[in-house]
Amino acid sequence: xxxxxxxxxxxxxxxxxxxxxxxxxxxxxxxxxxxxxxxxxxxxxxxxxxxxxxxxxxxxxxxxxxxxxxxxxxxxxxxxxxxxxxxxxxxxx
Amino acid sequence: xxxxxxxxxxxxxxxxxxxxxxxxxxxxxxxxxxxxxxxxxxxxxxxxxxxxxxxxxxxxxxxxxxxxxxxxxxxxxxxxxxxxxxxxxxxxxxxxxxxxxxxxxxxxxxxxxxxxxxxxxxxxxxxxxxxxxxxxxxxxxxxxxxxxxxxxxxxxxxxxxxxxxxx
Numbered sequence: 001x002x003x004x005x006x007x008x009x010x011x012x013x014x015x016x017x018x019x020x021x022x023x024x025x026x027x028x029x030x031x032x033x034x035x036x037x038x039x040x041x042x043x044x045x046x047x048x049x050x051x052x053x054x055x056x057x058x059x060x061x062x063x064x065x066x067x068x069x070x071x072x073x074x075x076x077x078x079x080x081x082x083x084x085x086x087x088x089x090x091x092x093x
Numbered sequence: 094x095x096x097x098x099x100x101x102x103x104x105x106x107x108x109x110x111x112x113x114x115x116x117x118x119x120x121x122x123x124x125x126x127x128x129x130x131x132x133x134x135x136x137x138x139x140x141x142x143x144x145x146x147x148x149x150x151x152x153x154x155x156x157x158x159x160x161x162x163x164x165x166x167x168x169x170x171x172x173x174x175x176x177x178x179x180x181x182x183x184x185x186x187x188x189x190x191x192x193x194x195x196x197x198x199x200x201x202x203x204x205x206x207x208x209x210x211x212x213x214x215x216x217x218x219x220x221x222x223x224x225x226x227x228x229x230x231x232x233x234x235x236x237x238x239x240x241x242x243x244x245x246x247x248x249x250x251x252x253x254x255x256x257x258x259x260x
Contacts, residue, residue: 001094001095006094006095007094009094009100010094010103013100013103013104013107014107017104017107017108017111018111021111021112021114021115024115025115025118025119028119028168029119029122029168031168032167032168033168034119034168034169034239037115037119041111041112041115045104045108048104048108049101049104052100052104053097053100053101053104054097055097
């Protein structure tokens, strides 16, 4: 799952759970049945799990584009040790 | 959210939190219900009235208990427990309560009833104070919800008297 997919999965999970809670509560209250509320909400949790937990292809539409290796060689990493040495020297002076 | 395990954990955590929330809301919604219960008790007969060998008064009554507690039931009600208590005052205690009869109402259909019964539990005083005693019959009830807060209330019915003499 890519970064964009993770964001979508989390938001989808929160929205779906909240929506099913609201629908379940209203259904239960109107039908005067506590069992109905629990059933609707349980179904909602199951559906949310099914939609957001498996790594569906839908969540992998924005793959990360890594730099080409040749591009990376043109911009070498700064050498750490040199930097530390120069700092120490400067502080002694 | 990068692995199946983390997403499963997130769904369950939020799912259970919201479940607790809607259960709390169901309990709060019970406050919107304004019940109008009614009860009526008739003492048909004093079967016998005697002093036990240990000096305590005991009386046996035949009662007609009728009540309508249907308005207590909401969608969040598991059951209602009702009991009928005789309440009276003695020189030693300002309030004596003796449970005479009780019942569990499992559903709204059972909440409107008319029962003809003798006292289910013994009506015994701790001393011999019952001769000529005026007492109240009080119908107490406890509403037990599926989730959340329990409610209790009562109806007091006054003006019952025991006879002056044992019989």
